[in-house]
Structure formats: C-alpha cells, structure tokens
Amino acid sequence: MVKIEILDQKDTRSGFGAGLLELGKKNNDVVALCADLTGSLKMDAFKREFPERFFQAGIAEANMIGMAAGLATGGKIPYTGTFANFSTGRVYDQIRQSVAYSGKNVKICASHAGVTLGEDGATHQILEDIGLMKMLPGMVVINTCDYNQTKAATIAIAEHYGPVYLRFGRPKWPVFTSPEQKFEIGKVWHINEGNDVSIFCTGHLVWKAIKAGEILADMGIEADIINIHTIKPLDTVAVLKSAAKTGCVVTAEEHLMNGGLGDSICQLLALNNPKPVEMVAVNDKFGESGTPDELLVKYGLDTSDIVRAVEKVLKRK
C-alpha cells in the first residue's frame, strides 16, 4: 500500500472559495451567485475582490438558478453557491428546465453535502443529491475528496462548457492530494495498485478508503483503490479494467445507495462484466443530528465499514 501523507486539515468548501477567487482573477466572465450563505460557502473573498461580479440572491434559490441560466445565456460563467440540499432538491425543476434542458453553462456548487454537515440534522443534510443531478441528461457530477482537489475542480470546470454539479462539504478533513494537481473531468485518480479487490470511492470517503487500504494491507489484502471524483461522466475504461483485474468491487460514498456512485458502478458492471459488489453507502434513510464522526460511524460510512465490505465481497468472488 502506498503511503499517503496528510498535508493539512482543511474543509473542502474552503477549497471551493480559494478556487473561485483564483478563477475570478484570471477569467472575467466568471460570476458568482449566493443565496445568503456567503460565509458558509467561503465566497467572501470573491465577493470582496469582484463586487460587481457577485450577486447576492437572498434566501431565494429558485430565482438564483434562473438568474444563473440568464447570465449564462448572456455569455457569463455563473457559479451558484448554497448548501447541497438547497442546490438540488429545492430547485430541481429550475435546474431541469432552465439549466439542463436548456444546455446552460451553469456551475452549481454545493457545500454541506451528506451527514458530515453534522448537528443541523436531516433537514439540511442531503444524501440524494448525486442521484438527482446525475439523472439529468448532460449534467456533469463531481464530488471532491479534499481541499486541494476541490480547489482544482472549481477552476477546471470553467473550461467545460455545460452544466456541472460540484459537491463538497463542511467539516475539516485531511488534505492529501497535491496542491499542484491538474483536475481532469471524467478521469479517475488511481491511488493504489492492488489485485485483490477494487475500491471505488468518492468525496470524504476517499480518505476512509485509504485508511481501510492500510488495514487491509496489514491483513495481506492488496486493494486497487480508485478515486472517482467525476461520477458522471464515469471513467468506464478505468472501472472496467480494475474490476476485471480484481474480480470484486467495493464502492464507498457519503450518499444513499440509490442514485449514488455505487449505483452507477453496478449498472456499468451489470451491463458489461458482472462482478460481486458491496456498497458502503446509506440504505434508504435520512440522517440526523450528531458530530460528523459520530454520524459516519452510525450510518456505516467509516473505515471499518469499508474493511468489512471488502471481507464480505472477497467471499463472494
């Protein structure tokens, strides 16, 4: 198992804020909209630096998405910012009609995704958003794993013409990807080469998968660990190659089983080269209040859950 160093502890949303600021400096067409969560989304720096390109929508997400569609029609590259819950479920029809079906170049940037939002509880935690967004034809869906990857993705998506859903989170989290990385939409990050089991992971659970990989290595199991930051379009070549090599698969994500990364992997494998799969994800439940760590344990999204899933899937090989 390769050694992955922790460089720092930072929230992924701060990576978004830093990326947006950097992007704003080099691309005048980038504009940002926020629905009364500028501090939470770390958009303050962009707002300060480029007040004429920042639009405070107020607590009115539907209008924010519509205005973003209009700004995009006028040739701008709008980035909208609010919690994942209010970025997706609350405005699904606005995204469907005015953004996705209309083919608009809008970047929907969503923080506080998943149970790691913590104490606010299930009203603000969303575990369905990847599914909602990936069902929309033409929508790119990205879930980043640390500060550096989030920053790189924020900058990279401006180069892609079309709607993008960028998902990140609230808690401080290990930073372990390179600050100099080049983010490529739809291309996996192959973290560790192994022949025994494939672990496809996204978002905060990438770090958990790395920790699981270390435990598995001690047990004599070499995992092929692959970070799938882009859930759609899926890097089908990398997934099929790894699954063919190892013969069994574990998926790990902070999302429901329905509609998440695991569901995309299962569809791909079932249609092309069926292999046993275990999914580390939430099974048809809402979250609740608690600390991020407590919630990850209670909802079966911890390192030990990934290790157990690997043990189980190896028996089904």
Place this chain on the structure above:
Amino acid sequence: MKFASFMEKNLNSAQLIQIATQVRRDILRMVHAVQSGHPGGSLGCTDFMVAMYFKIMNYKSSPFRIDGKDEDVFILSNGHISPLFYSVLARTGHFSLNELKTFRKLNSRLQGHPATHYNLEGVRIATGSLGQGLSVALGMALSKKLKNDKNIVYCLMGDGELEEGQNWEAIMFASHNKVDNLIAVVDFNRQQIDGSISEIMGINDYKSKFEAFGWQTFEMNGNNMDDILANMKLALSNTGKGKPIMINMKTEMGAGVDFMTGTHEWHGIAPSNEQLAKALEQLPETIGDY
C-alpha cells in the same frame, strides 16, 4: 399586400394589424393541424408580439445570436403560447415559414413548449414550466449591465403564472438591485386553465403589488395596436432610471375570433374543421399563409 421591407420597422399601426391578422391565422392553422396546443393565450397576445418583433425591438434574426449581444432580448415565460412565438419568429426571418408545418410533430424543432435543445433560432431558454422566465430575463439583464450593453430585456408572462412563488423572488431582486434595463409585461387576461383567476387565486391587482415591490408600472390594452405602441414607447423612455418596469397588459383570450374571445375554454383546445373554417372567415389572409 406585400411586406418585403417589414424588417425596416417603419410599419404603421394599420400594417401591423394586418400582420397580426396573418399571425392569428397561423396560430389557428398550426394548432388545428396537430389538434393540440394553446390558441387562447396565443391569440390574446398576438398584437403585442407583432408590435414587439415588427416595430419595437432592436434585434437581428439572422444570424441569430443566443447571447443577444448588442440587441434587445425577448424571453417568453408563458411558453405555452408557443404557436404565436413560432409564427412571429418565422415571419421575422428567424427560420423558414415552412417549418411551422412541423409544430408539435415528431422530430420537429417546434416543440410543444419552446426549447433551445434543437437550436431553434429565436429561442434562448426552455420555458413552459411556469414562473421561471422572469428570473432568466433578470440574469440576461444583469449580463447586459456587466457588458455595458444598453439594450433592453423583455419578458412576457401570464397573469396566472404569477401564482408561482419564484416570480416574487425575482421581483424583489430586480428592484433591490435596480435592474432598470428590464421590462416585464404581464398578460392580464384574467383566466387560467381551471377558470377565472378571481375564482382560483384572486390577487387581482398585480400592478399595485409590483409597485409595492418597488417597480415602475404602466398599463395598456394589449389588443389595441396604437395603445401598445404608445405605452411601449413610454415604458422604454423610463428605462435606465433605477427601477425595473412592469406593464399590466389587459388582453382578451382568443382575441380576433368572436367565439373564442374572453373565455378560458380555448386555453388548450384545438378547433375542429368547422370551427377553424368559421374562425378563418374572420381573419382574411394578408401576407400569405405558410
């Protein structure tokens, strides 16, 4: 009657009325041909749309630029009046008149509700899921301000459509942010699918509500060409003064055809062969059927 030079926009009111008569024929023939669509609201807004596209707006139909750079932009929020939109777009050279024959049929660019998905010239956003157009128009108006483009963004909305909450989010944003290059026109026909608005959700006085939100408002008779031209001119002269503009446009659904006028019954119903013939008798061909 020939209108070879109609794009020069020196048409007088009588000529515009002639064009409107032809557009009404188009609407009825399109809806009849496919036995589906929304003739009522389309007929009601015909005079306004003809005035906008043949006289008031500054734009190029070809080549069509979706970003509306250096031209006025029109967003149709009440997308169900698509037959009217398509007829006017075709008759202003955005696409071929022949294409009107494909309305609502398989493989057509003229979808039941307007869409950008098939690159139909003249359409900038998919609409028809009500309540979304004003926000998009607002976004386009903001993009024009960022680019220092002095042209105007127009948005036509239905009155029933104002029941959608998103409109009020847009209305408060527009005045708070002094978006004064935006003119929203509300088709005040007082009808919606299930009946009259006063029975269903009678907020009635839209004008005072827009005013309470900080908009400058005007009123006009949307079925009187002279009144439309005068009030659009007046509204335009009030742009750039720190307030978004709303025009309460009183129309009659089904205007131009006596048995369709003033009732919600023709909101989404196609005429039969006999009804079409009877309607077309009241609307003589002027600049030629498609």
